[in-house]
Structure formats: structure tokens, C-alpha cells
Amino acid sequence: xxxxxxxxxxxxxxxxxxxxxxxxxxxxxxxxxxxxxxxxxxxxxxxxxxxxxxxxxxxxxxxxxxxxxxxxxxxxxxxxxxxxxxxxxxxxxxxxxxxxxxxxxxxxxxxxxxxxxxxxxxxxxxxxxxxxxxxxxxxxxxxxxxxxxxxxxxxxxxxxxxxxxxxxxxxxxxxxxxxxxxxxxxxxxxxxxxxxxxxxxxxxxxxxxxxxxxxxxxxxxxxxxxxxxxxxxxxxxxxxxxxxxxxxxxxxxxxxxxxxxxxxxxxxxxxxxxxxxxxxxxxxxxxxxxxxxxxxxxxxxxxxxxxxxxxxxxxxxxxxxxxxxxxxxxxxxxxxxxxxxxxxxxxxxxxxxxxxxxxxxxxxxxxxxxxxxxxxxxxxxxxxxxxxxxxxxxxxxxxxxxxxxxxxxxxxxxxxxxxxxxxxxxxxxxxxxxxxxxxxxxxxxxxxxxxxxxxxxxxxxxxxxxxxxxxxxxxxxxxxxxxx
Numbered sequence: 467x468x469x470x471x472x473x474x475x476x477x478x479x480x481x482x483x484x485x486x487x488x489x490x491x492x493x494x495x496x497x498x499x500x501x502x503x504x505x506x507x508x509x510x511x512x513x514x515x516x517x518x519x520x521x522x523x524x525x526x527x528x529x530x531x532x533x534x535x536x537x538x539x540x541x542x543x544x545x546x547x548x549x550x551x552x553x554x555x556x557x558x559x560x561x562x563x564x565x566x567x568x569x570x571x572x573x574x575x576x577x578x579x580x581x582x583x584x585x586x587x588x589x590x591x592x593x594x595x596x597x598x599x600x601x602x603x604x605x606x607x608x609x610x611x612x613x614x615x616x617x618x619x620x621x622x623x624x625x626x627x628x629x630x631x632x633x634x635x636x637x638x639x640x641x642x643x644x645x646x647x648x649x650x651x652x653x654x655x656x657x658x659x660x661x662x663x664x665x666x667x668x669x670x671x672x673x674x675x676x677x678x679x680x681x682x683x684x685x686x687x688x689x690x691x692x693x694x695x696x697x698x699x700x701x702x703x704x705x706x707x708x709x710x711x712x713x714x715x716x717x718x719x720x721x722x723x724x725x726x727x728x729x730x731x732x733x734x735x736x737x738x739x740x741x742x743x744x745x746x747x748x749x750x751x752x753x754x755x756x757x758x759x760x761x762x763x764x765x766x767x768x769x770x771x772x773x774x775x776x777x778x779x780x781x782x783x784x785x786x787x788x789x790x791x792x793x794x795x796x797x798x799x800x801x802x803x804x805x806x807x808x809x810x811x812x813x814x815x816x817x818x819x820x821x822x823x824x825x826x827x828x829x830x831x832x833x834x835x836x837x838x839x840x841x842x843x844x845x846x847x848x849x850x851x852x853x854x855x856x857x858x859x860x861x862x863x864x865x866x867x868x869x870x871x872x873x874x875x876x877x878x879x880x881x882x883x884x885x886x887x888x889x890x891x892x893x894x895x896x897x898x899x900x901x902x903x904x905x906x907x908x909x910x911x912x913x914x915x916x917x918x919x920x921x922x923x924x925x926x927x928x929x930x931x932x933x934x935x936x937x938x939x940x941x942x943x944x945x946x947x948x949x950x
Contacts, residue, residue: 469513469522469529471560471571475642476533478667481660482648483535488525488557489577489587491633493621496520497591497910498598498917500615503639507615508564514616523637524618525557525576532560536579540654541647541714542764544748549654551647551714552581555588558643568671570643571615574636588624590631591617592901593726595913597636599900600725603892603920609700610693611722612640632905641721644668646765647714653768662772668718683772687788691762693720695792698758699799703807704891705731705835707751709741710948716761727946730891732936734828734835740894740946755800759792806886807839809879814871820864827858834936839887843880888923890930892916894944895937 476483499515513519521527528534536553543551557573574597575589598614605611615637622633644664652660665683669676673689676682697720701708708715709727717723727741736752744750749757766785774781804821805811828838833851841847845862849855872879900912919933937944 469531470562471529471531472563473533473560475558475561476535479663482664483537484580485533486536486557486579487528487534488573490526491524491620491622494520494524494526495619495621496523496616497619497634498595498617498913500613503613503615506564506566507562507569507639509562520618522559523573523616524620524635525573534559536581537643537648538581538651539645539647539714540651541645541712543712543714549651550581553579554582554585555579567641570640572638572640572643574638575633576635586624588622589634589636590624590626591619591634592631592905594634594636595901595904596897597638597725599892599897599913599916599920600728601638602917603923604722606921606923607704607888609704609722610697610720612638614638640717640723641719642668642671642717644718645714646716646718646761649765649768650713658771661768665769665772672719683769684784684788687766687769687773687785690718690720690765691788691792692795694758694762695796696720696799697722698755698796699803701754702751702800703803704888705734705751707731707738707740708754709744709749709946711749711754711757711761713761713764716758726948729894729944729946731835732894733832734825736829740944742945742947755793755796758796759789762792763789807883808842808865809869809883810872812872814868816868820868823861827861836888836891837934837936840889843883885924889926889934890919890923892920893933893936895941896933
């Protein structure tokens with residue numbers, strides 16, 4: 467069988483990786499295969515979703531078209547710089563070219579690499595399935611993301627904190643795996659030629675219209691800024707908390723990557739943190755835009771020698787203008803999304819106060835964030851969500867009066883709202899139930915059902931009411947953990 471890989475990263479970026487192969491595992495099996503994604507990529511599903519495919523997708527069989535490698539990158543992790551991170555348990559198998567572009571096929575959990583730093587290089591089933599679920603949910607919510615092509619089991623038992631767990635490998639697809647940390651790796655070594663080589667590659671792959679422009683590197687920084695500003699606005703609009711926004715987890719492509727300790731808010735609270743290790747709330751829900759800007763500043767630092775060679779003061783000024791403009795850029799995207807969630811297409815001078823007052827009412831009210839926006843047109847349902855409905859009732863009257871200025875039929879407004887306000891998100895308690903069933907009973911039926919529900923997040927479906935409900939009262943605070 468032929469696996470249709472190209473290898474521009476391996477061929478054009480010598481010195482940015484280590485050639486490597488994955489471990490041969492005792493019993494590779496494909497637990498979940500993403501047929502929809504395979505079709506979108508123009509892949510022959512029978513080639514990949516097979517016994518031979520399982521060996522390839524766990525890293526033990528290298529097709530003759532593949533040049534597998536572990537990518538080098540650095541990163542600021544919770545603000546502390548690590549000059550050498552890299553793919554410690556992952557491999558880039560190659561690139562798949564489809565009508566929609568060029569995509570990496572990347573394995574996660576395929577064994578130790580030179581970047582493993584004492585780790586075992588393995589992954590276990592529950593976090594692999596979590597990333598599969600989260601990526602597909604985000605895709606259905608129209609949020610740029612990496613996606614899983616397959617989740618494979620290995621036939622191994624991997625020791626973790628709570629004992630042995632079934633080993634697994636995630637095969638994921640991305641527009642690329644270039645990160646802020648990839649540029650930091652070489653900038654920290656003062657290897658300007660390597661930074662330029664990376665930037666030229668990234669521009670050719672993601673922003674080809676910028677190639678050979680006099681200010682292409684500054685324009686590239688601006689493009690990354692815009693992509694991240696949009697991405698963060700989309701995260702925030704659905705209550706998504708990434709949890710580990712280190713610079714090695716911020717992509718140049720503007721795609722969400724590495725669903726480790728991520729989760730979705732139930733009740734709106736800007737201080738929401740799920741990650742067990744984020745004790746200082748560095749990556750809390752409400753701080754995510756600031757952290758994206760901080761990460762962007764680290765990319766800007768890495769590109770200074772390219773932006774204005776020989777003129778560091780001008781380079782700092784130009785790059786600083788981009789970084790300093792990020793928050794206003796993000797706020798514009800955010801306001802547009804929130805306005806649309808509230809049915810507002812046309813701008814009005816009072817909208818800013820109207821929306822600010824709404825989020826002030828939601829903060830601390832323990833009201834389901836997702837459900838609130840979905841049922842906003844219904845005054846009774848909206849008010850019944852609050853212990854003291856007096857203030858939200860008054861706000862709702864203001865909002866209905868504001869809708870009159872839209873000069874559109876209410877049915878059209880509410881239909882538009884339904885198209886952006888999901889019913890179904892990966893509710894944390896539902897995700898945990900499905901993962902528990904998968905790992906303890908080797909039963910993926912619940913995972914498959916959850917994926918089906920999340921594939922159409924804006925469409926109400928019979929018999930799936932439980933998937934639209936927040937966690938039951940009395941459940942302990944939800945907590946997530948890094949590492950798989």
C-alpha cells in the first residue's frame with residue numbers, strides 16, 4: 467500500500483529536527499478512525515484504517531515515502547524559558563497534500579526521542595481520546611484546530627500516577643506544527659540564518675503572498691497576530707479554556723493545538739482555571755488574550771533581526787507596534803462575535819454598555835454560559851436561570867428594545883443566533899464519563915455517541931438533552947492534568 471507523504475519540512479529545514487523513528491508496539495489497533503477527515507484530505511481510508519495502517523499510525527512501520535522526524539523547539543512554560551523542548555514523544559511522519567492545502571501527519575505517544583528529557587515518550591488512552599474529542603468539537607464549532615485522524619491502542623500498559631493504563635498513540639493533522647517556540651529555539655542561539663530559514667518556510671506555507679516583499683517578516687508577524695486574535699476571540703466566545711498557553715503551544719497557523727488540561731466553562735467566571743498546576747491562574751479564562759499577546763511578543767523578539775537588519779531600535783519599534791495593537795485587534799473580533807451571539811448585526815453607540823452590563827450580571831451568578839446564550843430569546847428561561855432575576859429581567863427588556871433597531875424580523879434574528887450559539891459542547895462531566903467507560907470497560911460506544919452529538923453543535927436533536935446540561939449541582943470542582 468502507498469502512503470502519500472511529501473516531506474518539505476525534512477527536505478528544507480535541515481538542522482531544525484532530528485530524524486527518528488517510533489517504537490514497534492506489540493499489538494497496534496485502530497480504536498477510532500476519522501473517516502470524515504480522511505475524505506476531506508482525499509485519503510484512501512482503506513489504506514490507513516487497516517492492520518498495516520495501525521502499524522504506520524503508531525510509528526512502528528515507516529512507509530518508503532516518509533522521512534519521520536522529531537521537531538526541535540523551545541518554549542516559555544508558565545513564564546519560564548526552556549531552551550530545548552522539542553517533540554519528546556512525537557514524530558512528524560510527513561505531509562499530505564490535498565485540494566485544501568498541505569497538512570502534517572503527526573504522531574503523539576510514539577516513543578522516546580532525543581527531546582524526551584527523561585520521559586517515557588508514551589501516551590495513554592484517555593488523554594488521546596480527549597484530544598480526539600476536543601479537536602472534533604472545536605472543528606464543528608468553526609474554531610481553527612488540529613484534528614485527529616486516528617486514535618490507536620498499542621497493546622501495552624503504561625505506568626502513570628494512578629497505576630498502569632492502556633497505551634495509545636494519537637495521529638493528528640495540522641496545517642503545520644510550527645510554533646512560537648520553534649522560532650525561539652534558534653533565536654536563543656543567535657542563529658539568525660536558521661530563524662530566517664524558518665520564517666521563509668512559514669511564509670511560503672501559510673502566507674505565500676508575502677514572499678519577497680520588502681517587509682515580509684513584519685507582515686508575517688502581523689498575520690500571526692491577526693490569526694491569534696481571531697482564535698482567542700473564538701475560544702472566549704464559547705467558554706473554552708486552553709489551560710497551558712505556553713509558547714510551544716501557540717501555532718503560527720492560528721490553530722488550536724495540544725488539548726492537555728483544557729476544558730469548557732460551565733458558569734461564566736473570568737478566573738476559571740481547570741489545570742491542576744496553574745496555581746497562579748496564569749492561563750485563566752479571562753487572561754487568555756493577555757497571554758496570547760505575551761506569546762506574540764516572544765515571537766516578535768525572535769524576528770527582530772529579520773524585521774530591520776542592522777537597526778535594532780527600528781525593529782523594536784515596528785514589532786512593538788504589532789504587539790501593542792494585539793488587544794485592540796482581539797477586542798474587535800471578540801465584540802463582533804458577542805454581538806452576533808446576541809443577535810446584533812448593526813452597530814449602536816449603546817452596545818458596548820449593553821454587553822458589558824450583561825457580563826457583569828453573569829459574573830458570579832453561577833449561570834450556565836452556553837445554555838444562557840442559546841435560550842436568550844426566551845425571557846422566562848433567561849430569568850429563571852438567576853437566583854435573583856430582577857436585574858437580568860431589566861437587562862432583557864433593554865436587549866429586546868435594542869433588537870428593534872436591527873430592522874429585521876425576529877425569526878431571522880433568532881435563527882442567526884442559533885447558528886452561532888451551540889447547544890452541545892464537550893461538557894466536562896460528560897467527557898469524563900465517556901473516557902472512564904473507554905478505559906475501564908474498553909467500551910468506545912459512549913465516545914462515538916459523544917462525537918456524533920458534538921459534530922452538530924448548533925442543531926437540537928432528540929434524545930440528547932443530557933448532553934446540553936451543565937454538571938449536576940454538588941459535583942466537585944472539575945480539575946484537569948497535564949501530561950498523557
